[in-house]
Amino acid sequence: MTAAAERIAQLRKLMAERGIDAYVIPMADFHQSEYVGEHFKAIRFVTGFSGSYATVAITKDKAGLWTDGRYFTQVLTECEGSGIELMKMFVDDTPGTVEWVAQQVSDGGKVAFDGRVLSMGDGQAYEEAFAGRNVEIDYEQALVEEIWKDRPRLSEEPAWFLEEKYSGESTGSKLNRVREEMKKAGANIHLVASLDDVAWLLNMRGNDIDFFPLVLAYVIVREDSADLYVEEKKLNDDLRKMLKENNVNVHPYNDIYEDAKKVDASATALIDPMKMNYALYKNLPCKVVQGANPTILMKAIKNETEIRNVRNAELKDSVALTKFIYWLKNNYDKMKITELSASEKLTQLRSEQEGYVRDSFEPLHAFGAHAAMMHYSPTPESDVELKGGQMLLSDTGGGYLEGSTDITRTTILGSISDEMKKYYTAVYKSMQHLSAANFLYGNHGWSLDVLARQPIWDLNKDFQCGTGHGFGYLGSIHEPPTGFRWYIVPSKNEHHQFEEGMMVTDEPGIYEEGEFGIRIENNLLTVKGEKNKYGQFMHFETLNFVPIDLDGIDPSELTRSEKEWLNEYHKECFEKLSPYMNDEERAWLEEYTREI
Template identity: 30%
Template sequence: MTQMISQTFDVKGGPQFGRDNVPKLRAELQKLGLDGFLVPHEDEYDNEYLPDCNERLLWITGFSGSAGAAIVMKDRAAIFVDGRYTLQVRQQADGDIFDYRDLVEEGLAGWIESQAKTGEKIGYDARLHSPASLKRLKVCAHRAGIELVSVETNPIDTAWTDRPSAPMAQIDPQPLEYAGEDHASKRERIGIAVKRGAADAAVITAPPSIAWLFNIRGGDVSRAPLPLAAAIINKDGTATLFVEPEKLTDETRSHLGNEVAIRPESEFANGLREMQGKTVRVDPSTASAWVYDQLNGGGATVQELEDPVMRPKAAKNEAEVEGSRQAHIRDGAAITKFLHWLDTEAQSGEVDEIQAARKLEAIRMELPELRDLSFDTISGAQGNAAFAHYRVSEESNLKLAPGSLYLVDSGGQFPDGTTDITRTVPIGQPTAEMRTQFTRVLKGHIALSRVRFPVGTTGTQLDILARLPLWEAGFDYDHGTGHGVGAFLSVHEGPQRIAKAPNSVALEPGMIVSNEPGYYKEDGYGIRVENLQVVTPAAALPGGERAMLGFETLTMAPIHKGLIDLHLLTPAELAWMDAYHAEVRQRILPLVEGEVADWLLKATEPLAGATP
């Protein structure tokens, strides 16, 4: 099971990485007869968080961001990042070695088409590219008159002589009381879906899907209890799990039973090639081009369809939903203690972002059930909070200064659920503008909490509800409104989401999504209000004709009343706030005491009837 990993605030990487390591890679490329090599951020498992041994982009460039890519040629190099990392990449990647390029507008494919020289041979590791991305790369390579060459062994792995060992964290069963369904039943369900789709088997490469399917949890990456492994599930529900045997305890082997064969991960290629003559379902969004190569090379017929585990995993059963409720109540007590601290000691102006993040982590660590943070805490004061995905470091650390706002986005991993919450708190007296903008964000949050919607509605169709109060005043935010959340799995889970970007996945009962509209004033402040909520059947409306769904709020912690402009709230919005705070009081008050309990009582007093 995952171990508690404290957040660090030093910045990994730096220009010296490129100076030291680019020559080592170029030496390997010369041995292979290659003119260059493609280095995506993604690893073999396409996880959000990478184990240290798979931080290849960091090793070659010194850039530690969560998205990016690089291309290293024998006489030039380029690094690609999106708008979140334009400043960070210049601090970490050596500009004398790397040209700074745009990941979204150009990317590796665009660079190849416009910058590669006719006749060059550029290598790639098929395990690190999706079939769709590799197809685009090959099209652009053909136009440029160059050759893309698949390598059997990644030359970075060869050049990286002090590469960390692969993680070998113990894998444990997820108790049935939290899973809500045994893995034999899950495998039978998935097998039926595979057979119904006219396939003989499905390849499962996404670690969250493997963890859910087999009711297991691991600790191979930080911030998510995932085992790094792969699997093939047959249409009869039997399966093969490709995993390092040393990770499995006797208890876990017994839990998996006789219908799950265990093979070392090194045999995954053989397992794929053994599917000769069979139709094999593969998800092109999660499986690598290497998986396709092995299946095609072995004579299998590849069927491109969504991972059959993805939607059943997203639609939580009652045990998973109840576990999430309890995890949020437990976590809500910790958050309440922290919010009390912010409203008292942290008002001094002497507390900085790192101290605040450490304080929150220390409070959470008092919970014996805590297994890990669910992501690195976003602790943003003053203008830093205007970066929606800001990560504090020793270099960027600012004080929680009087007259400013403090934004904290954090979460925890518990055996029964995963949490994610954002609160914005005034330090000293907020300005009228801050209160107005906070209230507009809050109105959007409330609208998305209260909505009832017909069965079949997607998150894209609901997104405007959270943005409308901002749009009406000429404002917006540049991130999604809501992401899916796992059940003691990844804090970011698909396929459902609430965002402007088109998404065809209808929201279903049991799906957990975040509700997190925001506003960010450059060099000024940042505002976000985030709760997690679960899709539930809604009571029939008098005279209504359609089956409706709604949301139940899971997150339990006060929303700061000192930032609300009561003039801007409707009676229905005031009623929602009071009902929410009443539930927070009921759930959390028994778990806190003394000054914190007194503070909570005041923090959840009704707004209705209050003087604007």
Template identity: 35%
Template sequence: MSTYADRLSALRAELGRRKLDGFIIPLTDEHMSEYVGDYAQRLAWLTGFGGSAGNAAVLMEDAAMFTDGRYKVQVRQQVDGSLYSYEDVPRVKVGDWLAGKAKEGARIGYDAWLHTPNFVRAAEKALAKKKVSLVPVEENPVDAVWADQPDPSPAPIYIHEEGLAGRSSRDKRAEIASWVQEKGADAVVIAALDSIAWLFNIRGKDVVHTPVALSFAVVAGDGSARLFIDPDKVPADVEAALGSDVSVEPRTSFGAALKDYGGRTVVADPDTCVAAIFQLLDEGGATVIRDRDPVALPKAVKNEAELSGSRSAHLRDGAAISRFLKWLDEEAPKGELDELGAAARLAEIRGESNILRDTSFETISAAGPNAALPHYRVDEASNRKLEPNGIFLCDSGGQYDDGTTDITRTIIVGDPTAEMKDRFTRVLKGHIALATAVFPEGTSGGQLDAFARQYLWQAGLDYGHGTGHGVGSFLGVHEGPQRISAANYPGSGASEPLQAGMILSNEPGYYKEGAYGIRIENLVIVEEREIDGAEGKFFGFETITLAPIDLDLVEPSLLTEAERTWLNDYHAEVRAKIGPQMKDDEERSWLEAATRAI
């Protein structure tokens, strides 16, 4: 099937054979992962959409793509509007759209291994109004028509050394077992891939950008565990390291194994455990407690070994970024450099360390108006040259054994306009305000979000994304439960109290549609602050990302003396810690100039 129209027709024919009137296709896997393996790229195969979040719904006469504001432009570029309507989330929900389009009595299929129970419940409620039923399928119909669908990755797992992890897997499992006992339960199901990787001190290569392995786990109240993973992926030395308390069982047996828990109480997270898990536990007669994944918080609160590793990774990565910025400073003014070329050169420079495992996400290499799209992804069709007197935004990150990085730098090629300098400096002022924030115990990221926006607000400006996300320790570049975001409601992550040891991004921005975009991103560690006379515990941030901020975009007159001091001190730290890693005097001279005091 060479065209997306052919694929859609084939899916509709398959639905007809199954006596289904429609089907829902999400962009996720059996673990609710942000990034998924090639075998799970069903949405991309069917529609052509290459974003990292979205859904499609297919009926016999209609079909729709559901994406949020981040992908408003991208979805229209990649998905044929004659085949799919474009629906904006959250204004339009999948269930509501289906209820409005499906005929009374219709049967809409869904794969219970690819949706949360909350999604299923909401869709069932919306469809019930039209007497439309939501039907779980035995086999995904997309898989049935995807003739050359890749197999799941066969890559073996490996041990993440305790010196980097900071704790043994046995110790971590004992903590989770105590939590299970406190809940009055017998076991907990862990389905999130990064939680499993952290808990068992293993890493894998099954998902691009994130070093995890396709697996499920069940941890009992005595600390023993069942790890469901393809046994061929577990070398003998890894199985030995896991120990006798961990039984390795085939991933394909996980569904049947859930029925073993009849008469027992099992905890499962409705945000990371798919609907099929709850359905199978119910069918087996288990009592199910819905609660948050108990690994999420201890994974987010890094220990000293993880923090030390992250600092080391950022020093290494900061040197690579600085060399890239020097190269960009020399090449971009020639007028021949494009977004793809810049991204390729950055990957090459990062790889020179010989210890880069992967990028932590697909590099955002965006010039001019493309930089106004916060989640832009360059391809051959969208590729632009870095034009004179234009802005170039580069958001990128690396995966190293000792840490995960994520950094955004905005560069002017030539001379900026007064407006560009004003907007950049307002973003910088917000970045500094958040970097220097001091706050009491119990403060959430949602309470800090306005710190980064205030100077844009003063000019009647804002940005449409969160200010910060959690970051893993050689794990996911986007990690909960903490966030810095205006979307401060229970369960959003922005309501999670910040704790010492958490790593977050600090990335305010500004985007002028059709013209340019600005973002300044560093990663920070939450740390306890000693304050004379303090009544209670207080926290602040340690900035660990070290690379020059483009001074040619700064309007010094808009900075206060304290802000100027912060910027100069930050650049002095860049010189002191990154300078020794520069390869020669020419690179060091460039860095000196790029981090000069203003």
């Protein structure tokens, strides 16, 4: 019996003792964060799956793991022998978790989960699914906690203050803007549980989440004050001073649940069902108004200071990544380089840049067939040596005081097959079409996504995930409400039209299972174009300047505009990067940014 199968058996034993027919385990912390700290990696502990997006549901004789196309291959590898069935989200007629659980549980049964890690929206979905069926929903069952004997402690890392020269707006100003939105919603309190929203609102950063510089905390915004729930020992003098100046009272982190019960029953609370856990929602005794956290749109539209800073961060990051590609292409056949040693080299190069804080997410360095897994991250057990005739996909990012980056380059090592080059060229075309988009104000990601899909659809292929996502400023690297995908996923919150100042990634790809994967990703800034009788036109500014590997491009497959865009982009790459290169790197850069 595998470790995963044994742990599932332990959970089933507890379920049987408590009359639980189905138990649900989300990939989440108490704040619905996309990436979580070690304490919250319950799915990895139970199943062995190490990806960042999943939900597990267990009955007395079945177990399913729901995830999207980024992780299908990875689940089959990591969960082999566990008895877990891969449930392919957004594919054909695969039922969602709630639908599947509702099918498995008979009338009069019992569904359970730890309501602190299940979103309010999902909890309500279970309520709706079982309405009229006499099924008990028990949201106070932390079963994984009972079998996880050596569970890591909650992070105790210190927090720090992000000065206004980086944030571009004071905490007081942000609180006032939120209070204006509360008034519009008819609310006199607003409970903020999502960590990136708390961090943005209070200009507070920390080290409690893997790769994301966030702090485990909640905030209740009131009409003339606010309450912050955080372990006080995390706060330094700068944060204490800022909080006092803005009438923000500090309380112990876990007091939020009891304090929520004490909210005046006559109050009206604005809460985001996608950004709050179910247990916290159930503890509120007052009227609630459901809506997106006002901070979501506020932080997605970067201010002038943030934009200026991000441009600086992108240049630093482009220097580091370009030096890495030079090193890789010139040394893979002269020394032993593996996925892990390549990852360490790039992190080292980033750390040499002024203002570097940490990588902005887990580095994904995938060689050859590993790259077909989309979000494969090497481990000591899976690490392989790089060889010629294949490609290394590096999806990485840097977190700097001036902002965060998320960029992918697929580097050609030696000579690749004509098929690989054909697909590499198609991926470039897809990325370029979206980067060069000129569109009327009012467009959403789902109305522009086809621009990137078309060259790949023309090959009767698809990449089974979104084409791009908003990214935060020293926050979450996947930041709503911007994103590109051809279908709408309500839980992604990617529903807003593009506004000036929004930043988004552009990252199409082709993934051939067991063979290779190709992804090319740039970071884009939404800017205004011409305004005329037809309306306000918009377009994107490319923020990063890392060459696209010409060893993978077949010029005969490109149109004139596709060549012109690439040549102009490479011209800018050379102009911006060459001052930071040594003589050998500069000569190489000139060759790899040549006109085609």
